[in-house]
Amino acid sequence: MINIVIVDDHELFREGLVLVLGQVDNFNIVADYNSGDEFLKQIDPLEVDVVLMDIKMEGLNGIETTIKLKEIKPDIKVIAVTMFVEDSYYLQMINAGAHGFVLKKAGKYELMQAVTEVNSGGNFFSQEILKKMAFKAINKEVEKEKALSPREVEVLKLICKGLSSKEISEELFLSPKTIEVHRSNLLRKTDQKNIAQLVIWALKNNHISLG
The missing domain is CATH 3.40.50.2300 (Response regulator)
Structure with missing residues (x-):
């Protein structure tokens, strides 16, 4: 409930x-x-x-x-x-x-x-x-790309789709704890405070598109 x-x-x-x-x-x-x-x-x-x-x-x-x-x-x-x-x-x-x-x-x-x-x-x-x-964001300078690993980019794209850590862990066959580590690293590397800010960062930096 x-x-x-x-x-x-x-x-x-x-x-x-x-x-x-x-x-x-x-x-x-x-x-x-x-x-x-x-x-x-x-x-x-x-x-x-x-x-x-x-x-x-x-x-x-x-x-x-x-x-x-x-x-x-x-x-x-x-x-x-x-x-x-x-x-x-x-x-x-x-x-x-x-x-x-x-x-x-x-x-x-x-x-x-x-x-x-x-x-x-x-x-x-x-x-x-x-x-x-x-x-x-089109007319704004894209923020300097952070050194994200391929796995972090993969996790980032799934976060932007709205998936929870549990759902991402099932999608990538990784433990939820590992996904939480990736989430924390993404927030740290992109200097964002929360996941909502991370989604906007990903949008501005062309990691996701709206189709």
């Missing part, structure tokens, strides 16, 4: 998410809140796996809420669910610790996929958002 909390100040949208996702097998909507402030006040007793977080809200916005949440309960996964397409929001949410992004116009199955993949240790980015990031 995946325990989910929804934080969004648009009441109709929030209620719609509760209704739609509450009907999905293995999804448990623990609670929903109309502000980051209210959510953080009540987080302690809650058992939460994934938070669907609006970015632009009254009071604490989604970025600030995510930063504070990660300080309190770093293991909780955050997916930004937003109508905004400004690149700065995405980068700030990634730096805050978000594991994925879904636009509010996304369908039920895309949301289900995002929650499932992020909960399993992967990451999820709406293709529309990735394409916007890729377009922005």
Whole structure:
């Protein structure tokens, strides 16, 4: 069972998410809140796996809420669910610790996929958002290539597909511990703080394409 909390100040949208996702097998909507402030006040007793977080809200916005949440309960996964397409929001949410992004116009199955993949240790980015990031990266100087080994590049590509360490270990016939070492080395060599940032780095440095 995946325990989910929804934080969004648009009441109709929030209620719609509760209704739609509450009907999905293995999804448990623990609670929903109309502000980051209210959510953080009540987080302690809650058992939460994934938070669907609006970015632009009254009071604490989604970025600030995510930063504070990660300080309190770093293991909780955050997916930004937003109508905004400004690149700065995405980068700030990634730096805050978000594991994925879904636009509010996304369908039920895309949301289900995002929650499932992020909960399993992967990451999820709406293709529309990735394409916007890729377009922005075209006119930027590509970062100096780090000395990645062929195996690290292989692991990097699977990470970018949203696979968890367990799934990558099964794909490459390696132990999960070995994959975790590769993940740590990738973050260190690319100077990225988390897997979401690593995906963006891979995109900018042409290790993945959007087809």
